[in-house]
Amino acid sequence: MVIFIAVALAIYALFNFYVARRGFQALAAVPTARTVFLVLYILFAASYPAGRILRGLAENVSTVWPDNIGAIHMVVMLYGLMAVVFIDLVRLVNAVLPFLPKTVTAGPGRTGVVLFIAVAGAIAITIVGGAWNATRLRVVELEVHMPRRAGSTDRLTAVLAADLHLGSIIGSSRLARIVQGINALEPDVVFFCGDIVDETIRPPQEVRLSAVMRTLRAPLGAFVVPGNHETFAGLDRTLACYRGCGLTVLQERAVRVAGAFVLMGRRDPSSLRRGEKRLPIREILAREGIDDSLPVILLDHQPAHLEEAEAAGVSLELSGHTHAGQIFPLDIVNRRVWELNWGSLTKGQTQYYVTSGVGTWGPPVRVGSVPEIVRIRLLFDQAPRRDE
Numbered sequence: 001m002v003i004f005i006a007v008a009l010a011i012y013a014l015f016n017f018y019v020a021r022r023g024f025q026a027l028a029a030v031p032t033a034r035t036v037f038l039v040l041y042i043l044f045a046a047s048y049p050a051g052r053i054l055r056g057l058a059e060n061v062s063t064v065w066p067d068n069i070g071a072i073h074m075v076v077m078l079y080g081l082m083a084v085v086f087i088d089l090v091r092l093v094n095a096v097l098p099f100l101p102k103t104v105t106a107g108p109g110r111t112g113v114v115l116f117i118a119v120a121g122a123i124a125i126t127i128v129g130g131a132w133n134a135t136r137l138r139v140v141e142l143e144v145h146m147p148r149r150a151g152s153t154d155r156l157t158a159v160l161a162a163d164l165h166l167g168s169i170i171g172s173s174r175l176a177r178i179v180q181g182i183n184a185l186e187p188d189v190v191f192f193c194g195d196i197v198d199e200t201i202r203p204p205q206e207v208r209l210s211a212v213m214r215t216l217r218a219p220l221g222a223f224v225v226p227g228n229h230e231t232f233a234g235l236d237r238t239l240a241c242y243r244g245c246g247l248t249v250l251q252e253r254a255v256r257v258a259g260a261f262v263l264m265g266r267r268d269p270s271s272l273r274r275g276e277k278r279l280p281i282r283e284i285l286a287r288e289g290i291d292d293s294l295p296v297i298l299l300d301h302q303p304a305h306l307e308e309a310e311a312a313g314v315s316l317e318l319s320g321h322t323h324a325g326q327i328f329p330l331d332i333v334n335r336r337v338w339e340l341n342w343g344s345l346t347k348g349q350t351q352y353y354v355t356s357g358v359g360t361w362g363p364p365v366r367v368g369s370v371p372e373i374v375r376i377r378l379l380f381d382q383a384p385r386r387d388e
């Protein structure tokens with residue numbers, strides 16, 4: 001972990017140095033402006049690490065401002081880096097095969113200022129638009145046909161939500177709007193697929209979380225599986241908070257719901273100790289004394305190893321974690337990492353849905369992705385048992 005943090009900080013510092021240096025050079029014709037730019041850039045770049053360090057040294061210290069400034073700076077750094085790399089590539093090509101007009105190359109001072117203003121303006125517009133987009137919660141409608149092997153239930157309405165990341169950046173007021181949105185959909189049951197909290201959450205925020213969660217209305221219950229950020233926040237404390245506000249925690253557990261289906265939750269890989277493995281799906285079901293007379297819905301925060309659910313005969317797997325990339329072009333990377341980055345997939349008789357989540361991690365910005373809650377209409381069809 002120490003090596004990982006050191007490498008991550010080194011890369012972060014290198015990227016920021018590159019962007020800051022190019023911005024400083026672009027403003028060579030305006031000495032006062034470039035001095036102001038350099039000072040502000042350094043302060044903003046230092047905000048996020050400073051917030052983390054302060055939180056580690058004193059638990060009760062508020063880090064809202066450094067966390068928010070630092071998170072926004074991540075977007076500035078990302079798009080600033082993309083811009084300066086592109087500009088430098090153009091300059092390199094022009095040095096070999098000149099194609100830029102002399103009006104651009106003859107006055108580098110003026111060109112630098114114009115480019116700086118253009119890039120800064122584009123980044124500012126992107127951040128404002130992305131911040132607005134991140135607060136516009138969409139409702140996705142999903143219809144899933146489930147084999148009715150037992151019971152008389154014809155249909156149920158479930159709501160899926162994940163990745164709120166309640167903490168120093170996203171507050172309880174956002175959670176309240178999300179809970180109101182869920183209640184408006186009149187669900188029979190609610191599924192939370194992890195990362196409800198961020199590692200920045202503090203006990204006072206947990207108290208407010210509990211108060212808001214108690215307003216959730218779901219006759220058949222609200223269930224949660226932990227994600228990686230629950231582990232980072234302190235798993236035992238966080239799960240105790242969830243139980244205290246009426247959520248049923250499913251971690252390597254399975255329960256019957258309304259005599260219509262089995263709901264199972266898996267342990268997030270982030271909570272595993274070295275050499276430890278998650279229990280196989282069938283082993284969890286057997287341990288809970290559950291046979292295959294009911295279809296199984298699986299909650300698993302990270303959509304990894306999808307073949308495990310298919311091999312175990314799971315009818316529906318629900319996941320989060322990916323944020324659908326959250327910020328372009330990270331969504332392109334995400335699609336290379338995950339077999340299913342966002343949306344629906346069917347493998348054999350198993351259906352999958354990965355939600356883009358309701359919140360954000362790091363920058364409270366979404367570019368190229370949308371926040372969502374998912375209303376799932378579970379339709380139980382008459383179907384023969386697989387062994388018939």
